[in-house]
Amino acid sequence: MNPLSVRGLQTFYGKSHILHNVGLEVHEGEIVVLLGRNGAGKTTTLRSIIGLTPPREGNVSLFGVDATRMSPYQVAALGVGYVPEGRKIFANLTVEDNLRVPVTRPGPWTIDRVFQTFPRLAERRGNRGRQLSGGEQEMLSIARALLLNPKLLLLDEPSQGLAPLIVKEVFQIIQTMRQEGISVLLVEQNVRIGLTVADRAYVLDDGAIIYSGSASELANDEERVRSMAGASANEWAMS
Numbered sequence: 001m002n003p004l005s006v007r008g009l010q011t012f013y014g015k016s017h018i019l020h021n022v023g024l025e026v027h028e029g030e031i032v033v034l035l036g037r038n039g040a041g042k043t044t045t046l047r048s049i050i051g052l053t054p055p056r057e058g059n060v061s062l063f064g065v066d067a068t069r070m071s072p073y074q075v076a077a078l079g080v081g082y083v084p085e086g087r088k089i090f091a092n093l094t095v096e097d098n099l100r101v102p103v104t105r106p107g108p109w110t111i112d113r114v115f116q117t118f119p120r121l122a123e124r125r126g127n128r129g130r131q132l133s134g135g136e137q138e139m140l141s142i143a144r145a146l147l148l149n150p151k152l153l154l155l156d157e158p159s160q161g162l163a164p165l166i167v168k169e170v171f172q173i174i175q176t177m178r179q180e181g182i183s184v185l186l187v188e189q190n191v192r193i194g195l196t197v198a199d200r201a202y203v204l205d206d207g208a209i210i211y212s213g214s215a216s217e218l219a220n221d222e223e224r225v226r227s228m229a230g231a232s233a234n235e236w237a238m239s
């Protein structure tokens, strides 16, 4: 049973028709990247999957269960972790309290294990969210999602605003998760790093999927990536 299978999504914000027949799959143990320019509809796709912006048409299946009309809470209870764009940690709570807030499910990920895995967070456990660097905030946001002991993790632009070395660190963590059997759907604007870690890739443009296939094949053809997205070279973060 696929961790995620999405078919024919049509999603609107009011009268604006944002997603046009979006379909994608994440197979067990895969890292799948969803690429696309600013405003292509990547975040909206994640929001449609977890029930924050339910689609008007189409369906979402999680581990073989029809989740199309589920609330975000029900989706989380199925074992789907979500790391939102902008991290959304509590600025006024300490690192430790941020980790005490989320819904948890039993499994190997505990607060102790999080602190072992992310020593920077352990050092800063008493600091408030707003005192953390961007990279530390991203790690805290990922750590919070891991406490759910997810089987599928949805990550929205984890590299955003981070220095290249920190981006590398974050992506190493994402690859470690895959080794633990967590399947990953990653939204990225950073094409190069997204394609480096992913097994398969989808490209969204104007709310429609315009590429679906192997990540390495796409990585070897940068011209194609740019032309498919209709983007000029500098619209894509290539660092």
Ligand SMILES: Nc1ncnc2c1ncn2[C@@H]1O[C@H](COP(=O)(O)OP(=O)(O)OP(=O)(O)O)[C@@H](O)[C@H]1O
Residues within 6 Å of the ligand: 013, 016, 018, 036, 037, 038, 039, 040, 041, 042, 043, 044, 045, 085, 189
């Ligand atoms: N709450 C909203 N109300 C109305 N329109 C919205 C809303 N959120 C997003 N949109 C529009 O929907 C489209 C898709 O946005 P979305 O955030 O999904 O794109 P994205 O690919 O994730 O881009 P970004 O990288 O900028 O987050 C954009 O045209 C955006 O302006």
